Amino acid sequence: MPIAKKTLVSAAVLVALAATALWFLNPPATTRQAAHTAVPVRVVKVLQQDVPRYASGIGSVLSLHSVVIRTQVDGILTRLLVKEGQLVKVGDLLATIDDRTIRANLDQARAQLAQNQAQLQVAQVNLKRYKLLTVDDGISKQTYDQQLALVNQLAATVQGNQAAIDAAQVQLSYTQIRSPVSGRVGIRTVDEGNFLRMSDAQGLFSVTQIDPIAVEFSLPQQMLPTLQQLIRAQDPAAVKAYLGADGNNPDTLLGNGHLSLIDNQINAGTGTIRAKAEFDNAQQKLWPGQLVTVKIQTALEQGALTVPPTVVQRGLDQHFVFRVNGQQVESVPVQVLYQDSGLNIISGVQAGDVLVSDGQSRLKPGTQVQVLGDPLPVVQAAQVQP
Known part of the structure; x- marks a missing residue:
């Protein structure tokens, strides 16, 4: 075989071997994808x-009862009996206000009632006596009528005195501030010794039910x-x-x-x-x-x-x-x-x-x-x- 022909055959074999190696090293895309x-x-x-099915929304928390504690009488705050953040119940005593003036007015009203009750008692005794005398015309009918009017006047005066006592007792009860609800005491705005007025809108503090x-x-x-x-x-x-x-x-x-x-x-x-x-x-x-x-x-x-x-x-x-x-x-x-x-x-x-x-x-x-x-x-x- 001529040398040139042998060279061509050897080259062809080498090319075939190289192609085979290249195929194994880089298989077609279809073969890679199949794996x-x-x-x-x-x-x-x-x-x-x-x-369970739910419906959602945004809400805000509200107290069922929230009260701003204010004074109902003018006076000096003498004692604060609760602390900020304290839990209190209905009726607990929260604070006291100077009550000396109101107690004096109450004593005066009671004294006036006792005086008028005594006058009424005397007038009622005289009325009974006049009523017996009118049977045999011992006194005139006009005198009896005047005594009856005096008894009614004194009875009305006694009722007025009793109403004044009741009013003074109510005012006296306002000097002891009690909690109207059960809840938590808020931040206070006044201290002991301050003079409180009914017109103060800020109040002492709030009590909020939690x-x-x-x-x-x-x-x-x-x-x-x-x-x-x-x-x-x-x-x-x-x-x-x-x-x-x-x-x-x-x-x-x-x-x-x-x-x-x-x-x-x-x-x-x-x-x-x-x-x-x-x-x-x-x-x-x-x-x-x-x-x-x-x-x-x-x-x-x-x-x-x-x-x-x-x-x-x-x-x-x-x-x-x-x-x-x-x-x-x-x-x-x-x-x-x-x-x-x-x-x-x-x-x-x-x-x-x-x-x-x-x-x-x-x-x-x-x-x-x-x-x-x-x-x-x-x-x-x-x-x-x-």
Whole structure:
């Protein structure tokens, strides 16, 4: 064989070997894709459970009774018997005012009453004597009539003296300031020794009831039929109050209460209706003036099919979910019957169906999937809190 021909054959063999090595080192894209067609996803199962439905709104905490303590008589504040922040009960003595002048007026009124009562007694004795003398014309009828008028005049005077005593006793009672409600004493504005006047609008301090307490909130006017049904129910509707805007975090729960009333008219400017709920507040987590998120239970959905919110996808004209069928997924249209930040109630699937909860962006009907590990912790969040 000529040398030139051998060289050509050797070159061809080398080219073929190089091409084969290059093919193994860089396989075609179709071969690489075939090895990685399964899309990794995380899944959850559809749960069937009883789910309470809630309506949410922003509310403010209100005291059921809040009183500014003011004096009803002018005088010097002699004693303050409570401290700021102290809890008091109805009838507890809060403060005293100098009562010497009022006691003197009371003693004077009592003395005047005793004097007039003595005069009335004498006039009544004379009236009896005159009445006997008129039988045999011992005195004139005019004298008897004058004595009868004197008795009536003195009786009226005695009644006036008794009224003056009652008024003085009322004024004397005002010198002892007692709490009209049970609650917490606020910041005081005066100290012992100050001269108090009835015209002082600021008052001494306030007493605000803390337990129980109320929360006032507003809901859309479309909720009126539901609220009317709840207010007529035998068992009061449950209401929860949360700190801030997070109405699902148990750590922010401030109290459990019940719906107590709805307002008698709708606010035409905002299209909302006000309602009020009452809470037991022994731990004093709710405070007057505080802003809270209110959740009121409007219904109980029994045997509802629930999934985490991340499962449901929004299409052009409807919602859908990806259901795992073997090694592939299929698109299933669903209806969202109820939703909140913790779970969605849907229809169109069955309890126990395995649905994709993470990784939907790379899916389409028929895509092969690879389930990664156990279901996400979000499945636990979808469980209804007791």
